Amino acid sequence: MSEGGAFMADVLTPKQRSYNMSQIHGKDTKPEELVRKFLFSQGFRYRKNDARLPGKPDIVLPKYKTVIFVNGCFWHKHEGCQYFVWPKSNTEFWKDKISKNADRDIRNKRQLESMGWNVFTIWECELKKEKEKTLSSLVEHIITDTH
Numbered sequence: 652m653s654e655g656g657a658f659m660a661d662v663l664t665p666k667q668r669s670y671n672m673s674q675i676h677g678k679d680t681k682p683e684e685l686v687r688k689f690l691f692s693q694g695f696r697y698r699k700n701d702a703r704l705p706g707k708p709d710i711v712l713p714k715y716k717t718v719i720f721v722n723g724c725f726w727h728k729h730e731g732c733q734y735f736v737w738p739k740s741n742t743e744f745w746k747d748k749i750s751k752n753a754d755r756d757i758r759n760k761r762q763l764e765s766m767g768w769n770v771f772t773i774w775e776c777e778l779k780k781e782k783e784k785t786l787s788s789l790v791e792h793i794i795t796d797t798h
């Protein structure tokens with residue numbers, strides 16, 4: 652099977668396509684870096700990609716017993732999101748791959764919560780349209796929900 656761009660070219664709008672491709676190639680945008688920088692600017696201190704915790708959370712705030720996942724809408728199956736559309740070719744392959752990601756996300760979240768962690772998920776689309784609002788409400792939640 653050939654990997655790469657052709658699979659989605661016919662079924663997505665240009666906007667969705669460039670968004671998905673940026674996720675696939677990974678390096679154009681780094682949403683988790685954006686969240687980290689913001690938290691740092693607000694005085695939070697964190698660990699990155701802590702491999703000791705289920706799912707290797709993007710951001711760990713030990714002081715608040717909080718972990719944050721910054722998820723790409725395509726790979727993590729953000730349901731109802733304009734950026735999440737099943738590709739129409741190689742459908743079985745993508746369904747299998749992406750469903751596994753989503754199941755793993757749910758398992759990791761449950762496991763973390765049972766260990767006493769607060770788990771927040773930020774979707775990449777939330778950092779596109781309403782970045783300020785997303786980030787400030789995240790901070791609010793970290794401070795008020797976690798004591």
Ligand SMILES: [Zn+2]
Pocket residue numbers: 724729732733734735774775776777
């Ligand atoms: Zn989304």
